[in-house]
Amino acid sequence: MSNSEELISSLSSDLKKVDAMPHPLKRAITILLIAATYMAVAVFALGMRSDIEVKIHDNIFVFEMAYIFITALSAAICSSWLCVPDVRGAKWILATPIVLLSFGVMWSFIHFDIDIHKITHIEMHHCHIKSIIFGTVPIFAILFFSVKGRTTHPYMMALMNIIFVGTLGYIALRVACSSDNAEHICYIHVMPYLLLGIAMAALGKHIYRW
């Protein structure tokens, strides 16, 4: 009996009934519901920005929130699709959150006139704590669902997961923090998620190892 035949015999004797994974869309919606519900509760618990009633009538603010939410949704969908080795034959969907995020960042730079030279030092800010609070449950939720699948794209999976957590966290911070200062948003709100993204990218292969 050759090695491969022995292996086949060993794997076959080990076989147990497996529950096929639910459709990725169902998984994406579940992840989004868990994360969004948690964030909504967290925002209510920590308190919304004082001018929220004015802001919800500000078209640019509403557009920004809707745009970021769509980016988060597309990242959750991609993350679920990536749990299947062949991405269900729809690799093109991976471009969606990346394109949305790229346009979002470009739009922010143009619209908010961000000057990257204005920030000379970064210090601990209460928004950092909020960003950690907002990100905790979503990151664990998406990691829990991700590792249940078997990705053949660990780095892409890490990227999608951090886009998902980062964009949802961004929405929560914009609703909770009354600062509209572009540099504050960039460096205080986005920075923790950026660092988390770098960490996840570095650990991608270990996190999604199989």
Place this chain on the structure above:
Amino acid sequence: MSQADRWKDLAIKAQVGDKRAYSELLSDVLPFIKLSITSKLADSSWADDIAQDVLISVHKSLHTYSADRPFKPWLNAIINFRRIDYLRKHYKAREVKELSQKNSEIFQPNVAFQQSLSELGYIERAVSSLPLKQQKIFKMMKIQGYSAKEVADEMGMSVSAVKIASHRSVTKLKEILGKYE
């Protein structure tokens, strides 16, 4: 029934725990896996190792196969992933490989048959050329005498995965040591 339909059918049966269908599926896809990778490898002798990795990966990811999708693209994605992963590990290991037995004097007081010292060196070198996980499993099972179950518990692996790794390490050692005969 076409080959693609047959594999799909067998995979669906395997998901509900049909061992015979699963064995048939794995036996059926094995030549396909080898054929897909052999032409893309610098050394065709790696094909067996990669094919076995693919089979283990199919086993681990069977739950991700969806009955409404064709089987072949799913399998091909795993084959490509495992091939690239194997090559990456292979070339990385080649760069950092170093022999741990530099000073044979260390072994002199502990080896009963001094004339076997050179053979010990061969064995030690052969064992150290195995991947770290296989080295650990080999040492625990074959030198320290732990059972597959105990090793599986220690390493957080399934018993069958430990047995497979142990078997593969022994086969590799035989191959390596055969060169010194």
